[in-house]
Amino acid sequence: MNKFIRLIIQVILWLAFGLIIWLNQGANSDILKENLVVFVSQLCLISGLIFFMASKLFFKKKYVLFTVVSVIAIIVTTYILTELFAMPIEPHQPINDFSSLPPESRRPPSHFLFYLLILTITYILALSIEVFIHLRKKEEETIKAKNVNLLNELKLLKSQISPHFLFNSLNNIYTLAGMDSNKTQKSIIHLSDMLRYVLYECEQETVPIKKEVKYIENYLKLFALKSSKDYPISIELKISNNSIPIAPMLLIPFIENALKHSNIDDKKNSFINIEINADDKNIDFKVENSIPQKSFIKDDVGGIGLENVKKRLAIIYPEKHMLEISESNKIFIVKLHLKLT
Incomplete structure (x- = not known):
């Protein structure tokens, strides 16, 4: 299974998941817009993981670099999402201790954590699928290699047998001649x-x-x-x-x-x-x-x-x-x- 097919499968998976959530939320157009943007962010992370992060870093055992780059990618994507859906405080909402904060920070404090959780889960699940497929591929390669070795060994054993019988038979005919x-x-x-x-x-x-x-x-x-x-x-x-x-x-x-x-x-x-x-x-x-x-x-x-x-x-x-x-x-x-x- 090549990388493009794996990407299509995961896109369909998360698209179906997002569609279910949107329908459960009343099929609101504003929620649809937000879910589409979140979906695009998930797609970017998954694409980066499949085409670069997993093959170039994780499966080559560069775990530290993989972890650092992955964390940075998730945090940056989460920050961009949070900025796109920044929710300024309504006029009738009590300001309380937020009055001293700059205007750009006046948004629900859980918004960032919500997107961070979604993208982290997406990334971990995508990585799990990649690891599973990678292990299956390695197992198939190992089995094929063993089969090739067995066939080669079997051919070698046969090659030892046939000339041996011919040698003995010719000796018998020579004796009879x-x-x-x-x-x-x-x-x-x-x-x-x-x-x-x-x-x-x-x-x-x-x-x-x-x-x-x-x-x-x-x-x-x-x-x-x-x-x-x-x-x-x-x-x-x-x-x-x-x-x-x-x-x-x-x-x-x-x-x-x-x-x-x-x-x-x-x-x-x-x-x-x-x-x-x-x-x-x-x-x-x-x-x-x-x-x-x-x-x-x-x-x-x-x-x-x-x-x-x-x-x-x-x-x-x-x-x-x-x-x-x-x-x-x-x-x-x-x-x-x-x-x-």
Whole structure:
């Protein structure tokens, strides 16, 4: 809201207030003249406050100078008003102690105080409105700045994820190239689907859960092509609606983490179980992986870490998610609950 609009609003406010007072006083023409002059004085004070005093002094924390200039402006305006409506004492009125006063001072002593009170109230209310609008504007700017920072951070997190997946996938294809040409062709198809998802779908805030699941399946298929035997990896899906929205690339880091730390190449002594349950209100994700009893050389899968996912969850699903990470009986368990409504 610019300064001119704020001025118009306050003019309408005080004009309506003055009109009500005039009607209550009998709609007298003399009172109307006085009220109009008072209104013009109020308008001058409010204009000075909006266009200069508030922006140049008060909001720049020059409080002393603001107070001094404001007091002077109110007193001078009040004095001018008092002079315009000076009320000389009527001939039949007892002179008493006023006989010694000069002619220009023969007016009701409360006239000055009356205008001073009106203009002071006007000024304080106008200042209160300006402060309120200023605080609202600052709050909006702060919210916008936070949103921009969150979006920038989210883009940074996504930029860390995408090249990482591409790097791992290319490593897998490189391994296959010298072993089996058919598997290499299949892996390129899976990779093509994955890249299409990353490049074109992940720019959106949310994607249908069907596409996220498809990406996970392609990733696991690409991983499985490294060996001629099946990996002990199971995935169970219970999805009521394929269009349920979910933030892209949110679940795959947990699966990567399981692949990295479970020593899944030891097919007899390891396993990974993945479960995804989703309806229109909630998404529940669970991944379990075995914890190797012996140390082993870890695969290059992973590398981003769970901290990245935690940051994304805090940004995308604030107070609408619950992440539980636990370890029990040599099993590493991750449970993620997302509230969609």
